[in-house]
Every structure is written in structure tokens, then in C-alpha cells.
Amino acid sequence: MTIFDRVAHLPLTVDTVSTTRRESDTSSGFLRKTTLFSLSGDGERGQGEDVTYDAEDHDALAEVSDDVFGLEGRYDSFADFSASLDDVNLFPTKDPERETSRHYRRWALESAGLDLALRQNDTDLATAVGRERDPVRFVVSTRLGDPPSAERVEMLLDHDPDCQFKLDPTSEWDDALVTTLADYDCVRILDLKGMYEGTDVDQAPDLELYDRVINGFSEAVIEDPAFTDETRPLFDGHEGRVSWDYPITGVESVDELPFEPSWLNIKPSRFGTVESLFDTIEYADERSISLYGGGQFELDVGRDHIQLLASVFYPDGPNDVAPSGYNLPDPPADLAVSPLEPGDDPSGLDF
Incomplete structure (x- = not known):
């Protein structure tokens, strides 16, 4: 059984889709913008982050309704959810500024879907893949x-x-x-x-x-x-x-x-x-x-x-x-040091 097989079979239900903008100054001298996707269903929420670099692509997404991708529904498996994204135009109002962004947005929705599927099936990634x-x-x-x-x-x-x-x-x-x-x-x-x-x-x-x-x-x-x-x-x-x-x-x-x-x-x-x-x-x-x-x-x-x-x-x-x-340009004094310790009682894609 492959790693993917261990999560591919998980069913999930998507009732609503929402997006939230994030932005922050960086130590590299640019204003970083990302979009957070939230998929909710059966009392659970899965999230993924679109790390597309061009602000114009995030601005264009903010102008459309949250249900523009038509993802709501019951999926027999996470594999089915992933396959459904093959037919979705993830940049509905304009082509992305660069082609690599198509993968970035796809990953945001895939990771949100996997996060939701794991939570709805009362498990976390490490447990699901046996690690x-x-x-x-x-x-x-x-x-x-x-x-x-x-x-x-x-x-x-x-x-x-x-x-x-x-x-x-x-x-x-x-x-x-x-x-x-x-x-x-x-x-x-x-x-x-x-x-x-x-x-x-x-x-x-x-x-x-x-x-x-x-x-x-x-x-x-x-x-x-x-x-x-x-x-x-x-x-x-x-x-x-x-x-x-x-x-x-x-x-x-x-x-x-x-x-x-x-x-x-x-x-x-x-x-x-x-x-x-x-x-x-x-x-x-x-x-x-x-x-x-x-x-x-x-x-x-x-x-x-x-x-x-x-x-x-x-x-x-x-x-x-x-x-x-x-x-951050001026990092806080209480930064965590390596190694990072995982948290207790994980669910979904929690670290």
C-alpha cells in the first residue's frame, strides 16, 4: 500500500467554502499576501493556504464568491475530491501571473480537503499513514x-x-x-x-x-x-x-x-x-x-x-x-528554537 493509498479512501463532506486574506511584511522587503481556504462540513473544518506570490492573483480571487469553485457535496473518498479538482478553473477571472501558481492554489484546496477528511474520520496524518x-x-x-x-x-x-x-x-x-x-x-x-x-x-x-x-x-x-x-x-x-x-x-x-x-x-x-x-x-x-x-x-x-x-x-x-x-523584519524575542516539538492530541493536519 502506498502512502497515498492510506488516505485516498477517506470520505468527506463539504458543506461550505470560504476564503480569508492574510498579509505581512517580510525580512526580504516585500509585503506577503496569501489566501486561506476553509472547507467545512459535518461540524469540522479543514484549511489550506494558497501561497501564490503575486498579489494580483489574490486580489482577483477576493472579487469572486466563495462558492465559485462548486466544491460543495459528498465525496466517497479523498481521491474523488482530488480528482474533481481536475475540472475546476482555479483562476476563474484571469489567468495567473505565472503558471506555477496553478499548483500553489491546487495544493491549498487539496490540503484543505485532506485536513477536512482526516478530521471527519477522527484521525490525523501521522496515524493515517502509520508514522x-x-x-x-x-x-x-x-x-x-x-x-x-x-x-x-x-x-x-x-x-x-x-x-x-x-x-x-x-x-x-x-x-x-x-x-x-x-x-x-x-x-x-x-x-x-x-x-x-x-x-x-x-x-x-x-x-x-x-x-x-x-x-x-x-x-x-x-x-x-x-x-x-x-x-x-x-x-x-x-x-x-x-x-x-x-x-x-x-x-x-x-x-x-x-x-x-x-x-x-x-x-x-x-x-x-x-x-x-x-x-x-x-x-x-x-x-x-x-x-x-x-x-x-x-x-x-x-x-x-x-x-x-x-x-x-x-x-x-x-x-x-x-x-x-x-x-519578520524585527523578529520577536520569544522565538522558538530548533527542534520544534509536535503538539498534543493532533487532528487532521495539525503539527
Whole structure:
């Protein structure tokens, strides 16, 4: 029985659908907006968060009625609920600003449906799939400003001397900054963002930058490099440190990578469906590929969901699932430290 099979059979009833907007300033200098979907039925409520990045897409959704998707009804199984979404136009008034957002919104509804199905059947995810919720180790993902400096890392280390980080190197990083950061011995992942196109965080392949971080952080995982004739040779002998994030949307996408990976960053919303996510986790487990969870500035239950998935499937990875307070420009003093402990008496997708 596959992981998905263990939840696919759960029936659910959707009586009402509602949406709520969320927004917050972030440490990366932009106003984050998300939409929370709530599916209610039989006295229970399941929720999922649409992490689409473009505010225009959230604004367009806010202009339509909550029942526009026609999801109300009785479903014999969660698999049936998921299949019904194949025929739903999730962007009814306009196409999304970018195609990746179709998966993000699909995941919001899939996760809300799964949350509801688990609750209506008086169970939680870990129990349903026959696993435990373990304490979750996390890293803090942050950018270092313009011009870049180690100040934010140092501020967070003052809060927690054992804090570990996922950082986004840019061409402005110089040898002195790399040396300073490396001396703190706290950087677990370096996200080169070489696969992004048309975003505010694009980082073009940079031979000097790649060489600087590969050698400056000898133990760190290197995420999403852009391979060119010039940059690819830099990774000879370092393939085991390379991880992939942006391209990973399902099993087929893993098979299409330049070489069999040792690491994958699992961002549930990139997969769109619960089945694709679970199939990919299972595929990676069978091949001893190390996994860790990824965050997308979730503002509500989406953060809880990625922490839960990390807890159930890859708790010891360098999970980019730190509490949302770490994303604030001025983090509060009472931030939780790693590892995060799961709560008591879970239901649905509670962590």
C-alpha cells in the first residue's frame, strides 16, 4: 500500500467554502499576501493556504464568491475530491501571473480537503499513514540585505547561538563576507536560485560566486545551481552536495535532473496534488535521497502543514520550516528554537 493509498479512501463532506486574506511584511522587503481556504462540513473544518506570490492573483480571487469553485457535496473518498479538482478553473477571472501558481492554489484546496477528511474520520496524518510525529529540526532562511552583510545572521545567533541557516548567495557576496559567515559554522544550505526566471530573486550563473561558496562552505548543501559549460565543472566531485528545489514538482521531474540527486527540497505546494507529493516522498525514500522541507513565507496554516510534513517524513533534515516569526523584519524575542516539538492530541493536519 502506498502512502497515498492510506488516505485516498477517506470520505468527506463539504458543506461550505470560504476564503480569508492574510498579509505581512517580510525580512526580504516585500509585503506577503496569501489566501486561506476553509472547507467545512459535518461540524469540522479543514484549511489550506494558497501561497501564490503575486498579489494580483489574490486580489482577483477576493472579487469572486466563495462558492465559485462548486466544491460543495459528498465525496466517497479523498481521491474523488482530488480528482474533481481536475475540472475546476482555479483562476476563474484571469489567468495567473505565472503558471506555477496553478499548483500553489491546487495544493491549498487539496490540503484543505485532506485536513477536512482526516478530521471527519477522527484521525490525523501521522496515524493515517502509520508514522510518528517527531521533533523537527529547522534552519532559518534569510537574505542578507543590499549591500549584503552578516548583521541579520549575527542578530539571530544572539537569540540562539545554535541557530542554523539557509542563505541565498548573490554576486555581491565577497570573500570577506563568505569568510565571516563560514567562521560562524552555521550555514547548512546555500540556495543559488539559478533555476528562477522572471522573479525578484533571480541569480544568474556566476562562475566566481559559485567557486567562492563551494569552497568557502565545504560542508553546506548547494541548492539549485544553474549548470552551464563554465559552471558545471565546478561541481565535479561535489555532486553529493547538490540539492534541487524549483524544478521539483513530482517523480518525473526528479528523473529529469542532470544526475541522480542526493538531496531534494520538498515544497508541498510545488506538487499541486497530495498524490504527487506522497509519490515523490516514497520514490526518494526508496532511493535513499535525503529530503528536507521548504517554506514559502506562509502566514497561516500553511506553515503548520509544512512543519507537520517534515515531522512525519523528514524530521532530521535541514528543514526550511522555521516559525513564521523568523520572517519578520524585527523578529520577536520569544522565538522558538530548533527542534520544534509536535503538539498534543493532533487532528487532521495539525503539527
